[in-house]
Amino acid sequence: MRSFGIWFGLWVALMGFGECQGEKPNVIVILVDDLGYADLGVQGSDVVKSPHIDKLAKDGVILTDGYAPHNFCGPSRSALFAGIWPFRIGAQFNAPKDYWDNLVGLPLGYKTIPETMQEAGYQTYCVGKWHLGYTPEHHPKNRGYNGFFGFLKGSWNYRLSKMYDEQLDDYDYIYRGFKRVGGIKYITDNFTDAAIGYIARSNRLGKPFFLYLSYNSPHAPIISLKEDLDPEVPANRRNYVGMIKSLDRGVEKIRSYLEKLGIAENTVIMFSSDNGGHKHGAINEPLRDMKGSYYEGGLRVPWFITWPGTLQPGRTFTKLATHMDIYPTLENLAQVPEGMKNPTLVGVDLLPYLRKVGQSTPEASGATHPFLYFGGPAASGKSVGMIRQGRWKLVIINENDNSENELYDLRADLSETTDLSDDRPGKATRLFDIWTEWNSENILPVYGRSRAKNPLLLELSVVADEVVITPGVPISFEAAGSSADGETVTYFWETFIPVRVDEATYRDVWTDGVTSTSRTEDSISITYSNPGDYIVRVTIQTERWQLWEDVQIQVVPE
Template sequence: MILKSVNTSLFLSIVLLISSCTGVKSQSVKTNEIKTTRPNIIIIMTDDQGYADVGFNGSKEMITPALDKLAKEGTIFSSAYVTHPFCGPSRAGLLTGRYPHEFGSQFNLPANSEKSVGEGIPLSEKFMSSQLQESGYYTGIIGKWHLGAVAGYEPKDRGFDYFYGFLGGGHNFFPEDYVKKYKQQKEAGNKNIWEYLAPLQRNGVEVEESEYLTDELSHDAVRFVNNASKKDQPFFLYLAYNAPHTPLEAKEEDMQKFSNIKDKARQTYAAMVYAVDRGVGELVVALKATNQYENTLIVFLSDNGGRTDQGANNAPLRGVKGDTYEGGFRVPMFFHWPNKVPAGKHYEYPVSALDLYPTFVGLAKATISKDKQLDGKNIWNSIVKSENARKGEMIFSMRHRAGFSDVGVRQDEWKATKAYNGPWKLYNIDSDISEKHDVSGKYPEQLEKMVLGAKKWSEKHTEPRWFDPESLSKVWTDKEMAKFLNTFEISK
């Protein structure tokens, strides 16, 4: 009867007093204090989503209310870049905090790489997930991996406590289709079944699911949050959707919402993006229901530019996935964290996916390993103050083609581009976002400085550990591509 009349705060004070007097430490109180002083961190990454294909970047065709609300209540990055215009190298750069060219991962791992390559991202590279795990975070990845499909290189080997998804570079979306095909080919004795048909895995165990893949990944993310919220530690979730990457497959009820779009590829693509947005909305509901929302940093971005031949729109950027024009590696991105990330703001200065590793480690109050090399920087204070985090610094992209290399360099308001074996060109990207007007003749010293910067960066590159397609291996050798012949020559 006495305890019922005591208010909650007084009761807790008595409990803590008793604990201290008896020499017993309250571990739950201690860990809760640690947990609430460090944010949960969620990266939501889509696959091949165009710069223009979200409402918060101005799309009139995409329906993305959940993403738009988070973006509006957070900070939108108008000049966010990934490390490569292709999926695998981009993800490698994100999770290692280094340009993939510097450790031999400048090409996608080829399909069914467990047989043709037999390795993944070098084990010498410590992933962001490992760093956060060691600092006390509960870590999980849901969705696409594409960083190594053999033992020793899988998510559980790279700092993730939990994994649900697929190891390769992509996957079909309807299980009633891919499960059937996989079983048929397996029964027929096919030893090299296309990885897009392979069963999903949960912590190394194959599972058979029945939901449309995007929905299944979203629902598992909700389960992860529900489980993680019960732990006395913050969590890190890397939610790596494979939508709207090909194959273009969408639910009929989602397709109907875009009946006004006559182009079938664009309509299907829009429906796939809508399914992602629906999942993000469900994730937000779960965060609020578990009282994690206020202390969770959500970062959204695409892994590279979109394929305009497969329904995407990168406007007003020039170029597509695979290019070193802006459309290849400049992506939609936002940060959201209530009362921490400035709300309703646009951050116009250039930033790189490389910056996420040191920024997250800083927020986690962790110490980066002494032997860990990073190419990015902690941009948190600059975001909060709306200051240029990379003033005077360069952001690079390089894509190797058959016999030559394309390069893109961003520095403040300038963009230098070498594409399709053409000459170097310079653009004032702030006033010419579509890279239409070459001003290299007017500012030759600026172009020379950026090209020399890219050349110096290239000197840190290593030989590719694999090629995609594998036929490029011979081209690489025959054309002596590692010497970057003519790559850094400026036409006079």
């Protein structure tokens, strides 16, 4: 009996840990897009008025030396969600719009934060910009989220519900789950409302929630509401600053709603930007350069963490931190057992450090990271990047000649104005050698900046051209699919009513009341029991590629 008790206890720990722990905090990660380092009041701006974001920062801990994992959008987000350097997994480019290539986006096979949080008993929601892939496998609801409201691409016109894509001659949409939605008035406010709706849903369910609120503001195009424009702001920045006002309003609404529900003290909020400020209106001073750079202006970002009653407010954290620390931090917040933690993570749990902020002895001892690494190889194989150790930073301009690289003392020279590589050659050499060894394990991009040509070929035909039938009469379909690369092609059939065409793009929507001779052969017969309009789709797939064709069928009464 004793051995049974041990094994039963182990089984509970492994199979039901999400339901068997004590109260777990809710988590909100607010990631804004291209925000300038100095574009908040709390960050020193005398132009931007952001009282509610400022209060969020002052109610918690301000991370002064926090870095995004990459200097532009998609790779930075891939690293945050996978918890590993983007160049290590070949995700160093923004994902081009591609519904057919499974290599494009955050690589499949890497466990994501929402998947871990789901296993730990959390309701998981994604609101806003995705930018991590377009294929069905990459859709947020197929990568760990219970709910999704947002868009899949990298930018959006703030006032539109759909956007025309000239290159592909089709449209991009705002989705709720798998369905297109309309009625967008101003997307930042719509995202705030959706976030509050998901918080309400989770509260009704009585479960902790993980909310990823990915505002695309203040990313271009620079569009703001008239009522958010401040006439005291210079005209060339007025619209950009107005976009930040809408973010500030969103933060206030969310925090007020948490207070209304009585869950504010059990909710951790992280606020940061996905990379440095963009040239379209952002101010990064005193940091050097902008988004896309390995100088501080491309990578160092505003970052605040608030947890009322747990983290002492009004503190500043000066140790090194990276967004890749978010995953291991959330694992421990979610009480994931040691044996079930993601073994590929490269970050650290920040909470033990943050809890000690203001306690002189613990705070002064121990580094979060001995080194922070950035960069790696482009498609050409040439690598650039940077490495930081404490106060020292080496910018890698030439991976083959360290004499061209630049060394900075960030404690004395935050703006990176004075290259000290000639004065401290030993330090420059040591950092270069460490970065070179680290970079040796990075890989070339697994996808390019533009779509690769799909090698699949597919023809769909209806036997005897019967596209109008009566209930109970079988209708036969044939498909001829092949790959120019000679790969084995797998067939997958589905049928659905036309209004569910969006859902069919992302999941199986086989209609009830329908029988079929097969779902996976190249030739099948389908029998419909009810009149109506239907779509039959055949998808052919290889490990990497997919391609589909549709035909519409009308089932008329006898």
